[in-house]
Amino acid sequence: MPFKIQAGGIYKLPFPFTDLSSKKARPALALSAPDVNGDIRFLFITTTPVRSSERGYAFDAGDYAGTPLPFPSFLRLDKPFLLHQSLVIKPLAQLSRAAFARVFRRLIIAEIPCFAELEHGPRPFVSGTTLIPPSGKVVGAPELENMVEAALDGWLTTGRFNTAFEQELGKFLDLPHVLTVNSGSSANLLAVSALCSPSLGERALQPGDEVLTVAAGFPTTVNPILVNGLTPVFVDVELGTYNVDVEQLAAAIGPRTRAIMLAHTLGNPFNLDVVTRLAHEHGLWLVEDCCDALGSTWRSRKVGTFGDVGTLSFYPAHHITMGEGGAVFTRDPLLARIVASIRDWGRDCWCAPGRDNTCGKRFDWRLGKLPVGYDHKYVYSHLGYNLKITDMQAACGLAQLERLPGLIEARRRHFRFLRERLQSCEEFLLLPEATPGSEPSWFGFPVTLRESAGTTRLDLLRYLDQYRIGVRLLFAGNLTRQPYFANRQYRIAGNLTVTDLVAENTFWLGLWPGLDTVQLDYLADRLEAYFGAGF
Amino acid sequence: MNTIQQIVTVRKDGQVTLRVPWPAETRVRVIVLEESGTEQDEAIALACWQEQSGFARQVLADPAEDVWNAL
Numbered sequence: 338m339p340f341k342i343q344a345g346g347i348y349k350l351p352f353p354f355t356d357l358s359s360k361k362a363r364p365a366l367a368l369s370a371p372d373v374n375g376d377i378r379f380l381f382i383t384t385t386p387v388r389s390s391e392r393g394y395a396f397d398a399g400d401y402a403g404t405p406l407p408f409p410s411f412l413r414l415d416k417p418f419l420l421h422q423s424l425v426i427k428p429l430a431q432l433s434r435a436a437f438a439r440v441f442r443r444l445i446i447a448e449i450p451c452f453a454e455l456e457h458g459p460r461p462f463v464s465g466t467t468l469i470p471p472s473g474k475v476v477g478a479p480e481l482e483n484m485v486e487a488a489l490d491g492w493l494t495t496g497r498f499n500t501a502f503e504q505e506l507g508k509f510l511d512l513p514h515v516l517t518v519n520s521g522s523s524a525n526l527l528a529v530s531a532l533c534s535p536s537l538g539e540r541a542l543q544p545g546d547e548v549l550t551v552a553a554g555f556p557t558t559v560n561p562i563l564v565n566g567l568t569p570v571f572v573d574v575e576l577g578t579y580n581v582d583v584e585q586l587a588a589a590i591g592p593r594t595r596a597i598m599l600a601h602t603l604g605n606p607f608n609l610d611v612v613t614r615l616a617h618e619h620g621l622w623l624v625e626d627c628c629d630a631l632g633s634t635w636r637s638r639k640v641g642t643f644g645d646v647g648t649l650s651f652y653p654a655h656h657i658t659m660g661e662g663g664a665v666f667t668r669d670p671l672l673a674r675i676v677a678s679i680r681d682w683g684r685d686c687w688c689a690p691g692r693d694n695t696c697g698k699r700f701d702w703r704l705g706k707l708p709v710g711y712d713h714k715y716v717y718s719h720l721g722y723n724l725k726i727t728d729m730q731a732a733c734g735l736a737q738l739e740r741l742p743g744l745i746e747a748r749r750r751h752f753r754f755l756r757e758r759l760q761s762c763e764e765f766l767l768l769p770e771a772t773p774g775s776e777p778s779w780f781g782f783p784v785t786l787r788e789s790a791g792t793t794r795l796d797l798l799r800y801l802d803q804y805r806i807g808v809r810l811l812f813a814g815n816l817t818r819q820p821y822f823a824n825r826q827y828r829i830a831g832n833l834t835v836t837d838l839v840a841e842n843t844f845w846l847g848l849w850p851g852l853d854t855v856q857l858d859y860l861a862d863r864l865e866a867y868f869g870a871g872f
Numbered sequence: 873m874n875t876i877q878q879i880v881t882v883r884k885d886g887q888v889t890l891r892v893p894w895p896a897e898t899r900v901r902v903i904v905l906e907e908s909g910t911e912q913d914e915a916i917a918l919a920c921w922q923e924q925s926g927f928a929r930q931v932l933a934d935p936a937e938d939v940w941n942a943l
Contacts, residue, residue: 349943353928354916354923355919381927383931385931385937
């Protein structure tokens with residue numbers, strides 16, 4: 338054989354393979370050099386286009402290192418052949434290194450749907466045996482494909498998938514500035530820390546300033562207030578919506594009040610008419626913690642777009658996930674710059690990873706007391722962290738965004754189902770209500786055990802646990818009663834009577850999109866059986 | 873598609889006997905190659921099986937693909 342067969346080469350093979358007269362021939366790409374037995378893995382190339390039911394793609398002239406094949410050439414990815422080197426007639430062309438790498442990328446990705454169906458596809462539900470988790474993720478082939486793509490890129494840190502994710506999420510929210518971070522808690526930390534930035538001048542929050550919030554929620558809505566030396570002021574909540582009591586919120590505003598930071602509880606928007614009016618009238622910053630409320634709307638506009646800054650979480654329990662992750666979003670370009678700085682080590686430079694001198698003045702700045710021309714890449718204007726995400730996370734999130742409308746609709750559908758189905762238990766359970774003016778993208782289905790129910794929440798939760806039905810409390814219940822809150826600086830506006838009731842008697846049921854009405858019906862059956870209702 | 877490979881000796885009457893794992897009445901395709909023990913024969917045998925695939929028979933064998941013959 339006067340030529341060497343190498344991986345990435347395109348060779349002429351006899352067809353039929355056993356017709357050694359070589360009257361007919363077909364081209365095939367060698368995926369490997371001959372092995373110890375002389376065998377080569379080939380993919381055939383046809384001039385017949387690939388059908389939609391087949392896997393393959395067309396080469397273009399740029400894919401070749403040298404002279405391309407003279408006819409339209411479609412690589413058949415799903416038809417591998419193992420043929421012996423003795424059958425090869427002659428070389429025809431050679432793929433470029435990049436094009437050959439792309440072939441393997443496509444081959445690797447092509448196997449994912451089968452795997453995804455086996456590993457992440459629906460499984461049969463066996464009542465009483467199969468766990469009904471209160472929250473969970475819906476991931477499949479698109480997420481795995483994107484994550485593998487990102488891994489194959491080898492970029493690892495924030496990269497092309499992150500750029501695309503931030504853009505697409507910005508479109509969904511209809512906001513110009515979206516910055517990903519490594520968790521919803523980090524998002525809240527950045528949102529509050531940004532409001533303390535000296536770059537805001539007199540508007541910056543100062544230590545001792547008060548921030549209105551609620552105690553019936555998740556700790557990392559409040560922790561950034563404490564970490565920044567600010568004072569949380571806790572306002573009571575309403576039963577049913579589990580959001581801040583807006584009348585008490587107005588009454589809580591004092592001379593040191595400078596901001597409001599509230600979560601849309603379990604996806605149910607708080608009263609944005611009142612809260613935004615109060616913020617405007619009193620010159621208060623408004624941070625909307627939307628970690629549990631992606632897709633919720635207030636008067637048909639997405640929550641998170643009313644305040645100065647909004648935050649999201651992409652932990653697996655949330656509306657979309659990337660494993661760990663979150664985002665901060667805003668309309669304000671200055672706040673966006675500050676958030677980016679604090680997220681990215683506190684640096685003054687805004688170059689994306691792997692980029693340099695975006696400002697065009699990298700060695701021309703004079704900032705702080707540094708020497709003239711000190712490399713802008715190493716100038717720090719904020720006390721910062723590194724809270725960026727990896728591109729594999731962003732890749733997962735990007736695929737999740739495609740699913741988002743369906744995920745939101747499933748949550749709403751499940752809420753309606755449970756709300757209807759559990760009416761039989763209303764004598765015992767206070768059922769949730771959407772805040773008037775809102776359309777929630779529900780995170781969970783909150784219920785409060787009525788005092789007249791004749792049982793305790795603990796007994797009920799133990800009962801549900803026996804039937805493999807998972808439930809969750811309304812997070813910290815009353816934060817001020819948590820062990821870590823001892824000796825913290827805070828103020829309670831009025832009293833937290835309802836918050837204490839929530840801590841005592843409220844819990845929430847799952848309605849995430851991975852559940853279906855069979856499971857929800859079983860859940861409702863068990864509750865009816867417990868209360869002796871619905872017969 | 874299940875395939876089997878057997879090496880058997882032709883009897884004096886020119887016949888061979890094959891034992892196959894499929895039930896009676898199953899239609900099977902029989903391809904007989906002379907066994908010489910050479911690498912080339914094994915390569916041909918391997919290729920022979922593969923050219924029975926639907927893709928080879930329907931797509932690669934399509935006359936539209938004959939444009940490649942003259943290269």
